[in-house]
Amino acid sequence: MSTDFQQARAALGVRLRELRHTCPNGRLTGSELAERLGWTQSKVSKLETGRQTATAEDLQAWAAATGHPGAAAELISRLTGLESHVRSWRRQLATGHRAVQEGINEQFTRTAHFRAWENSMIVGSLQTADYARHTFARYADLHRSPRDTEEAVCARLKRQEGLYQQGKRYCILMWEAALHALICPPQILAAQLDRLAGVVGLATLELGIVPFGASLKIPPANAFWVLDDSLVITEDWHAELWIDDAASVATYVRTWETLRESAVFGPDAQDIISRARRSLAAG
Template sequence: MSTDYQQAREALGMRLRELRMSAPDGRLTGTQLAGRLGWPHSKVYKLEGGRQTATADDLRAWADAVGHPDVADELLARLKGFETHIRSWRRQLAAGHRPVQDSWNLAVSRCSVICAWEEAVVPGMLQTADYARAMFLRYADLYGTRRDTEEAVRVRLQRQAWLYEGGHQFRALIWEAALHALICSPAVLAAQLDRLAGTIGMDTVQVGIIPLSASLRIPAANSFWILDEQLVIAEDWHAEIWLDDADSVATYLRIWGALSESAVYGSDAQNIIARAHRSLSPR
């Protein structure tokens, strides 16, 4: 969990404790407040200690229970301030993969230029249906979430229409390792590599492949996307991180620049994709 996120959660907890201690009808103990809310008393102390993230309903209930209903909007604003940046997979995937894809489609529809770095998979904007299906199933197994796989695949592929609209530019950097990763069957990966090769030369798509043998200025770390140089969406195992502050965006732009110096394009990229394809069917 990021330091900024944890600090924000702890600051919210301190504010909740302050409200409990200043209840109009007298300070409440944690046990008394838990009784009013019908919660286990441990939840009160976890929220105040920044060890659990409150929901919007938790904050509204807290404000009412401590006699300060007027501060509910303030508490919700604090929650929004850090939850819009750290979107845990547990919460996002509670209703399945489809809602996450809807959020991505909305963000993509609002921008003109996307820079994507993927070190382990082919970017979603360039995926085939079968490859995307394999991805969703892998993550549904990992997180134990609802399997709305076919809906999620359809919505992800709908996003790809963006590639065929004028005025758009998708710039993808992919580490060569992603071209060999069998997170699907060899047949599905072969079709995916054909699809990827077919996008090279499109006027709205620029594909750069970083060879395994390339000299790297920085390590090939976790994936991220930059939308219109205003929003960064990065992925980690516990959460998806949305960053829109200027300093963070500038950092990721520098990382993008450093990675792109190691990439090859055009026919050189085609050759690497073809080599990966041949490795699936050795003679």
């Protein structure tokens, strides 16, 4: 979780404490407020100390219970600003994956230069429908979110139209491990690898593979995207992070460029893809 996010959540907690201390009918203790709200005292404590993220409903209830109903809009505005950078999967996937994919699609329509690093799976912009289908199913299981798999697949595939649009530039790096990860049946991964081999020559695409045996200057850690050198999107198990401060974006750009030094391209990349494809057939 980012330091900026932690600081913003702590600041929200300070504001919540201020409201509890300035109730019109006198200051409330944490236990008294918890009793009014029907919560545990530990929840009140965690919200005030920035150790738990409030929901909009929590904030509305807090404002009402402390006698400051007019503060609800301010609190929710703070929450919206906080979550604009750290977007929990629990909330994003409340209605399924389609809405998340459509939100990313909107960002892609405004993006001319897309750079990606992926260490464990095929990047979404190059996925086949069947591969994407299995990916969404796996994550729906993990997050226990509604299954709107077909709608999510359609939204993800629509994003791939940019590969064929003049003026777009896709620079995608993947670790060789992504070519072998069996998050889908072998026959679906085989078709996915055929798809990768087929796009190597696209004018809009630079596809690099970092081989298992490559010398690495940095570990091939978590996946991320860089959009027009102004926004980074990266994922953790609990949330998706949207990072737009210049210093952090610059760090991700340097990371991407460092990883690129270990990658191979063109015929050499195709050879690695073909080797992974043959290993599936041999298995």
